[in-house]
Amino acid sequence: MSIDQRNFFSILKLMSENLIKPGDLIFIYLDEKRQFLIQAMPKLKLSTDFGDIKIEEVINKEFGYIGKTHLGKNFYCLKPTTADLMFKIKRKTSIVYPKDLGYLIFETSIGPGSNVIEVGTGSGALTLFLSKIVAPNGVVYSYERNEEFLENAKKNLEKISNKSKIEFSLRDVANDGFLQKNVDAVFIDVPEPWDIVPKAFVALKNGYHLVSWSPNIEQVKKTAETLQSCNFIRIRVCEILQREILVRERGVRPRERGITHTAYLVSATKSVS
Numbered sequence: 001m002s003i004d005q006r007n008f009f010s011i012l013k014l015m016s017e018n019l020i021k022p023g024d025l026i027f028i029y030l031d032e033k034r035q036f037l038i039q040a041m042p043k044l045k046l047s048t049d050f051g052d053i054k055i056e057e058v059i060n061k062e063f064g065y066i067g068k069t070h071l072g073k074n075f076y077c078l079k080p081t082t083a084d085l086m087f088k089i090k091r092k093t094s095i096v097y098p099k100d101l102g103y104l105i106f107e108t109s110i111g112p113g114s115n116v117i118e119v120g121t122g123s124g125a126l127t128l129f130l131s132k133i134v135a136p137n138g139v140v141y142s143y144e145r146n147e148e149f150l151e152n153a154k155k156n157l158e159k160i161s162n163k164s165k166i167e168f169s170l171r172d173v174a175n176d177g178f179l180q181k182n183v184d185a186v187f188i189d190v191p192e193p194w195d196i197v198p199k200a201f202v203a204l205k206n207g208y209h210l211v212s213w214s215p216n217i218e219q220v221k222k223t224a225e226t227l228q229s230c231n232f233i234r235i236r237v238c239e240i241l242q243r244e245i246l247v248r249e250r251g252v253r254p255r256e257r258g259i260t261h262t263a264y265l266v267s268a269t270k271s272v273s
Helices: 003-017 082-088 098-106 125-134 147-160 193-203 217-229
Strands: 025-031 034-039 045-048 051-054 066-068 074-078 115-119 139-144 165-170 183-188 204-214 232-238 245-248 251-254 264-270
Touching: 034 045, 034 082, 082 098, 082 125, 098 125, 098 204, 098 264, 115 125, 115 193, 125 139, 125 147, 125 165, 139 147, 147 165, 183 193, 193 204, 193 217, 193 264, 204 217, 217 232, 217 264
Parallel strands: 115 139, 115 183, 139 165, 183 204
Antiparallel strands: 025 034, 025 074, 045 051, 066 074, 204 264, 232 264, 245 251
16 A cells, blocks of 8 residues: 555544444534533424424534524534533533542543543543543542432443543442552542542552642641641642633723632642552
8 A cells, every 4th residue: 555545544533533323422512602512313303483493314424514493593513622522421420620629530540541530420521531541451440429419420431422431339448448450540539528538648659749639728737737747748739720811803801701619629748658
């Protein structure tokens, strides 16, 4: 096969990978108020106040395709971002906001191939994010004590067709501890993080990192005290605020409302036991 032929087939492959296939998740965007995460299924119809969209008409089109509703309004078929997936999944619990997630990841040393523990699967939003970070060879060990939450999270991630390795456990870690040792990070999202800290110390590699987040400062104080008593060092607490900037012809200024307090973020490092 000649170089030109190889280039041709490579281009064809890339084009086919960008086609919307049955079962794919699509982010349908009409405007800032009308945005929908849907699964591409034949015979499915999306009804909006801007008109109806027949989803079968976008199957086998490329992501980025611009279509029209039956009322003649443009809609855009976009590849969902990780944030889109996190905010649009079926939620039975609150989720960690993207503005906080970036900081928490940077407070650890995880990357492709890392093995990490998550405590509090919730709706599966953090599970999804972590699985993308540690892919393709890492593992997310996700623990949840509420069976209803765990089953919902599993269904959410099945829809996303995530190929990363995730191992779910229905287990009360505060009482029963973890099944793994020598992991690269522990992420804690439960109301009582201090109960998990001693178990996390056992599970973590020496010199590696724990992060947790809590909405109330009283939770932070008790967590920090427990971290210190369990030989964690570099204990830090911070808060991140987010404010959108409106860029308009008549003037550029901050939006009146922003994403202010969501959680206090706690990070710490395991010292040699």
